[in-house]
Amino acid sequence: MEAVGIASASLTTESRVLSTISCSQSKSSGVVPSSLAFPRNVFRIGAPQGRLAVKRSLAARQQRKSTKISCGPADGNSVATEKAPVASEPAEIPIEKRYAAFPSVLDINAIREILPHRFPFLLVDRVIEYNPGVSAVGIKNVTINDNFFPGHFPERPIMPGVLMVEAMAQVGGIVMLQPDVGGSKENFFFAGVDKVRFRKPVIAGDTLVMRMTLVKLRMGIAKMEGKAYVGNDLVCEGEFLMALSS
Structure with a gap:
């Protein structure tokens, strides 16, 4: 033994x-002896199992990379790790710059030089756009002190529609009463209105902005289009006829 x-x-x-x-x-x-070699079917890349193993390995590697790059919720949206900068509070706007002011092309004294109307029937306070013989934009500041409010109406003050039309006609007179147009305030008359519509009431505290545009002038008769606004709201519109004579 x-x-x-x-x-x-x-x-x-x-x-x-x-x-x-x-x-x-x-x-x-460079040759591996057969006694030490692994079975060929295990590491044969061409075999279906080998392809599947390689695909799984590559997919796992890619997943590990993507996991390192972004970490987020399950829906796939990545979560930023850096904090967003906090916006500073805007500086308070001075009161004089907070609201737009109307320009003044013609003040009340210049308007009185053009129109023959006087208190209490001068209904244009300022002209903010002016193209003689073509168009003009005027404003009427509607206040509770206007003499028509006590009777229209005591419990609910509303500017009468006929006075809105009159105010628009006065802006039309400012357009037409010019020497090159041929108008004269001694012979200027409101001849007629057509297609007038009142869209919304005008109350105390409103600023009535009126635009009048010349459409046609023939044989001393001017046809004009007018629109009046309060803010962005159209409150009145219509067509106007003015009679001019030298």
Whole structure:
């Protein structure tokens, strides 16, 4: 039994030596011995299982990269890690710059030089746009002190529609009463109105903005179009006829 054990031990040692020699030879020749090679079907890239394993490996690698780049909720929207800059509070706008002011092209004194009307029937306070013989934009500041409010109406003061039409006609007179147009305030008459519509009531505190535009002038009769606004709301519109004579 002792001799058999020694013989088997020597055989084991010899096989180890042969294995070491064969491994060194395979390294120098680049050929792996068949006894040390892995089964070919395990690492064969062309096999379907090999392709699937490679795809899974690439997908897992890509997922790890994307996980490192962005971390967010399950819906896929990434969450920014940097805090957004906090906007500073805007500076308070001075009261004189907070609301737009109407320009003054013709003040009340210039209007009195053109129109023959006087208190309490001068209904244009200022002209803010003016193109003689073509168009003009005038304003009427409607206040509770206007003399028509006590009777129209005591419980609900509303500017009478006929006075809105009169105010618009006076703006039309400012357009036409010019020397180059041929008008004269001694011979200027309101000849007629047509297609007048009142869209909304005008009350105390409103600023009535009226635009009058010349449409046609023939044989001393001027046809004009007029529109009146309060803010962005159209409150009155119509067509006007003015009679001019020198």
